[in-house]
Amino acid sequence: MLIIFIIFSGLILYNINKMTNSLCQQKEIPEERQPKVFRTINVLITILLLSSYVEILFT
Structure with missing residues (x-):
């Protein structure tokens, strides 16, 4: 189950980063602030x- 959750989490993080990049471009966030937004x-x-994961593990 841990391996499936790690793969699922990686896909979620990838999609969130793509959406964050789109947000930065749409709102014209300066290049200097973008790393802070992503972080x-x-x-x-x-x-x-x-x-x-902890909730799933202990229920």
Whole structure:
């Protein structure tokens, strides 16, 4: 189950990064701020994925 969840998480992170890139282009976010935007979104999505894994693991 862990391997399936890791693959699923990778796909989610990839799609979220694609959507974040589209957001940065659409809102014309400067190049200097884009790494901070990506880092923030990736950290928050990773926390969400880890918490959902822990919830699935202990239920």
